[in-house]
Amino acid sequence: LQFCLVVSLCTSSVLYLLGPFVETVPELCKVIAILIHYAYLVTFMWMGVIAYDMYRTFSVSVQISTRGQKQLVRYCVFALTLPATIVAVALIMDSVGDDGSFKPKYGAYVCQITNHKANLLFFAGPLACVILFNIVMFTMTIIALIKSWKQSNLARNDDGYHFDVYFKLFVIMGFTWIFGFIGPFVHEAFMYVFIVLNASQGVFLSVVSVCTKQVIGELTNCNFSKRSYQSGQNTELTKI
Template structure:
């Protein structure tokens, strides 16, 4: 997820930008970071809905209920526009109003410095998205359980634990951010550690879950085998061509010697 990568990268760069004492640059960085984080959460919400849609309706029915390209277009419109509306509203309050909910971009830190502005323009939207993600997660988990139960009954196989699937879903849906809200509410140090650990490595977990699969490994293995076989056949062909050329040269030399 590009937006999550940009958000976390800018969050790391922010202290160095603040040291430059360039408030305009710091404000611009704060707004872009704000937008990147919100876009990441909106995209996680999109993925949560799409996963829920697929598992709750079934793979066949989900394909019949609308073109995938139209769904992707709607997802893009929803994710980017949602982030633009919230950040645009925050920026308009920042530059055109003296409201107590003014974000305070770049005032003392290259981020939202006003706690009320942070609450209204960042924490509340994220809380709403996380709540909807939790609902989508529960629906998906129930659908997976019912589908697995039905399949195991038909195939007469033992219903295996789906803990890994549920863990993947929770990370992709951004539910690890619930540790942050719980830590803030309870002031528990253990929850803060869990929040920092899971969200620092969230991009790594998502990339691992999407890339480290049997299907991807099979594609890489097939590609490597194809590359090796093509390289080997090319080497053999060059070797045969070289041998053929040498043989022709020797035959020509023998004919020349026999003639003279």
């Protein structure tokens, strides 16, 4: 799931960076705007999927045997089809003849949704729903963990490891976008914080996914073994 999230986030970021270079080509700019919209919605859906899977992982009421490839396929279908449905509705609104209030106007002057009301409906709206859903799932997961710990002390360390990873992902993928919501209504400084944090998502994900205690421990052991081997080789050469 983390890999799917990283791929969707990388795709949306690349498309977003590509946008300014094709603004002079209206048709291509519109296509890029639609793809950016879809890619970010897919990213938001994967955020929700991870939050739900976090709850399934730690909830004592869910059978672990239901997890597997079939569940991953269901997640993929949800994360890809729901954004496609939203974009399809937006495209229908965009193709309507009259200049409606919720007409997205893809690529009108920049390669994004240029209508503010349409942006709230088709972009900010789904994001707000995902953030609220993540908060609910996160709260339910904490409750499930507390109940599980009260019933048994088994596998606490393993649960703590996975919970720590998902918690960091939830904070990184949800908290940064909250700044984007409150920035225009509170103070301009919040938007700068949002831009910096959002631009650093790739770094944060790398730290969360790669720089774990397990990986660091294995790297440390690997370096120690390598040094021990080199020390042994040097000792043998000295004896010779």
